[in-house]
Amino acid sequence: QVQLQQWGAGLLKPSETLSLTCGVSGGPFNGYYWNWIRQTPGKGLEWIGEINHSGRANYNPSLQSRVTISVDTSKNQFSLNLSSVTAADTGVYYCARGIQLWLTYMDVWGIGTTVAVSS
Amino acid sequence: DIQMTQSPSSLSASVGDRVSITCRASQSISNYLNWYQQKPGTAPQLLIYAASSSPSGVPSRFSGSGSGTDFTLTISSLQPEDFATYYCQQTYSRPYTFGQGTTLEIK
Numbered sequence: 116q117v118q119l120q121q122w123g124a125g126l127l128k129p130s131e132t133l134s135l136t137c138g139v140s141g142g143p144f145n146g147y148y149w150n151w152i153r154q155t156p157g158k159g160l161e162w163i164g165e166i167n168h169s170g171r172a173n174y175n176p177s178l179q180s181r182v183t184i185s186v187d188t189s190k191n192q193f194s195l196n197l198s199s200v201t202a203a204d205t206g207v208y209y210c211a212r213g214i215q216l217w218l219t220y221m222d223v224w225g226i227g228t229t230v231a232v233s234s
Numbered sequence: 235d236i237q238m239t240q241s242p243s244s245l246s247a248s249v250g251d252r253v254s255i256t257c258r259a260s261q262s263i264s265n266y267l268n269w270y271q272q273k274p275g276t277a278p279q280l281l282i283y284a285a286s287s288s289p290s291g292v293p294s295r296f297s298g299s300g301s302g303t304d305f306t307l308t309i310s311s312l313q314p315e316d317f318a319t320y321y322c323q324q325t326y327s328r329p330y331t332f333g334q335g336t337t338l339e340i341k
Contacts, residue, residue, distance in 0.1 A: 160278070160321055160332035175329040177235075209277050218266040218284055219325040224277035 117142035119225035121210050123195075127232045133197040137210030137225055144168055144191040148213035150221055151184060151195045155206030165213055166193055200232045236260050236324050240333035246341040251312045255336045257305045257322035266326035269298055269307045272335075273318045281320070282307065312338075 123135035137149070151163040164174035166184045174182050183196040197204060208228045211221040237260035247253050257267065265285035270278035280289055282298035285305055295310040309316055317340050322333040 159334050160323075162328075162330040162332070173328055177329070211277075216284075218268075219330070220268045220280060220283035220323075221270075221278075222280050222283075222289060224279070227277050 117212065117223045119210050119212065119223055121208075121225040121228050123208075123228055123230075125229055125231060127200050127204075127230065129201050129232060129234055130199055131232075133200050133204065133208075133230055134194065135208055135210070135228055135230075136192055136194045139191040139193075139212070144188060148215055148219065149184075149186070149193045150211045150213045152209045152211055152221070153204075153206050154209070154227075155203070157203055163195065163197075163208075200230075202232050205230060205232045235329055236263060236327060236331055238322055238324055238331050238333040240320075240322060240336045242336060243334065244337045244339060246339045247312055248341045249312050249314055253309050253312060253338065255307045255320055255338075257300075257307070257333050259303045259305075259324055259326075262302045263324045263326035265301050266324055267298075267300065267305050268323045268325065269296075270321045270323065271316075271318050272321065278321060309338075314340075 118140050121137040145168040148165040148167050150165045154160050164184050166172040166186050172184045181198045186193045210225040212223040213219050239258045267285045269282040271281050272278040286298045297308050299306050319335045319337045321335050
């Protein structure tokens with residue numbers, strides 16, 4: 116079955132850039148939207164953005180100025196960059212597969228990466 | 235952004251009980267509503283999509299209903315493994331937003 120494996124740095128200093136990658140195995144990469152979602156003490160579950168295999172991305176406006184999501188179809192991977200992090204960005208970051216019918220739902224999730232921002 | 239409000243925030247119940255969790259959207263979202271279950275230290279898992287549809291593998295004791303602004307997740311007979319936190323999510327418009335969660339605890 117489809118599995119999402121995510122990796123990236125878990126400890127950052129304020130103003131640094133958070134970088135995470137999610138690899139997809141066991142299923143097709145095309146035909147889905149690939150999402151980043153975070154869970155923080157301050158805001159709970161928050162959708163960060165999504166990208167499809169063509170590189171079409173949509174972002175949460177609250178983070179759009181700092182977020183870039185990219186895709187590497189040759190490796191079945193997609194990545195998240197979040198710049199200028201602060202303590203408010205501390206939390207668990209999940210990648211998730213999005214199925215888009217007339218609505219979207221996230222049916223497969225990575226295990227999460229804990230990110231801490233501290234000086 | 236569409237605000238999603240769940241009630242109650244926490245709920246104590248016993249094995250075998252029937253429980254319901256509600257989710258209200260700040261505007262009509264048709265049936266663009268999903269439910270997820272999250273256990274401590276793990277990622278959320280999809281329970282219900284499109285308000286009332288169940289993915290394969292989800293036990294039949296979980297059901298969803300509602301349309302417009304008001305939605306309900308019902309567990310017909312609580313099992314020990316159901317004690318967890320439940321979240322609703324709207325995907326009617328971006329940014330997709332989640333409710334604050336309802337934690338189901340053992341009485």
